[in-house]
Amino acid sequence: MDTALVTTVADTFARDGHAVVGQLLTSAETAAYLAIYDRFLTGEIDAGDRRADLGDGAARSDGAVENITQIMWPSVLCPELLDLPLHDRALAVARNLIGQDAELDFDMLINKAPGTVTVTPWHQDAAYWVKLPDRRAVSMWVALDEAVLDNGCMWYVTGSHSMPLRPHRPSGNGGRALECDCSEDEPGAISVPLAAGSAAVHAGGTLHYSRGNATSDRQRRAYILNFRPAAMIAMEREQGMDHGLTDNECKVRNTDA
Numbered sequence: 001m002d003t004a005l006v007t008t009v010a011d012t013f014a015r016d017g018h019a020v021v022g023q024l025l026t027s028a029e030t031a032a033y034l035a036i037y038d039r040f041l042t043g044e045i046d047a048g049d050r051r052a053d054l055g056d057g058a059a060r061s062d063g064a065v066e067n068i069t070q071i072m073w074p075s076v077l078c079p080e081l082l083d084l085p086l087h088d089r090a091l092a093v094a095r096n097l098i099g100q101d102a103e104l105d106f107d108m109l110i111n112k113a114p115g116t117v118t119v120t121p122w123h124q125d126a127a128y129w130v131k132l133p134d135r136r137a138v139s140m141w142v143a144l145d146e147a148v149l150d151n152g153c154m155w156y157v158t159g160s161h162s163m164p165l166r167p168h169r170p171s172g173n174g175g176r177a178l179e180c181d182c183s184e185d186e187p188g189a190i191s192v193p194l195a196a197g198s199a200a201v202h203a204g205g206t207l208h209y210s211r212g213n214a215t216s217d218r219q220r221r222a223y224i225l226n227f228r229p230a231a232m233i234a235m236e237r238e239q240g241m242d243h244g245l246t247d248n249e250c251k252v253r254n255t256d257a
């Protein structure tokens with residue numbers, strides 16, 4: 001990214017709590033991620049208990065397919081992802097946004113199956129956090145398929161990163177996700193459609209949500225990378241918050257870092 005664009009993204013992120021980063025991957029690079037993504041979705045790469053359905057199975061008429069597939073730590077399960085360019089590019093953006101001490105906290109895949117009416121409920125990521133003295137963080141949501149309103153592009157509430165954290169409760173989506181009161185009518189709520197290969201970022205306090213993928217006949221595959229200061233990642237891990245790493249993987253990552 002050129003310097004002017006980096007400054008604009010950083011200013012927008014600081015002011016609004018979210019920003020469009022623009023194209024991070026070429027179509028050939030995007031295709032390389034999608035090929036690996038589909039190996040996860042078909043089960044060829046076994047994600048074990050790092051795979052969950054964030055949606056309520058009852059919401060689908062066929063009941064046969066996950067509604068919202070979440071796979072934690074794809075880059076640990078399939079290290080060849082790290083040979084592709086996204087992690088380095090995303091880290092460079094994250095460092096521009098929150099500081100040079102930013103490191104990858106965790107990555108995940110979230111797919112919305114075609115036909116699902118299940119929304120990702122409104123929430124603030126900070127509702128999931130353990131207590132940390134330094135709350136700088138950035139989540140980068142990378143669209144690997146074009147993301148539009150009707151297949152579940154992200155929505156953000158502009159300025160909500162500076163508001164107090166709202167009370168959260170377990171959502172109806174199987175209990176693993178949290179939700180809070182908010183709606184598309186919330187002042188400042190906007191949808192952010194993205195082309196395949198492009199990304200948006202949001203802060204820990206930013207209210208966000210996405211609709212289902214009810215009418216399209218295509219997957220809505222997103223790759224999400226979360227960054228925070230290295231020292232805070234270490235503190236999180238001390239408190240047992242590793243987003244699903246085994247002890248051994250945790251040691252390997254700490255040694256590599």
Ligand SMILES: O=C(O)CCC(=O)C(=O)O
Nearest residue numbers: 110120125141210222224
């Ligand atoms: O992909 C989605 O629908 C939701 C993603 C999300 O909530 C997040 O990245 O924090």
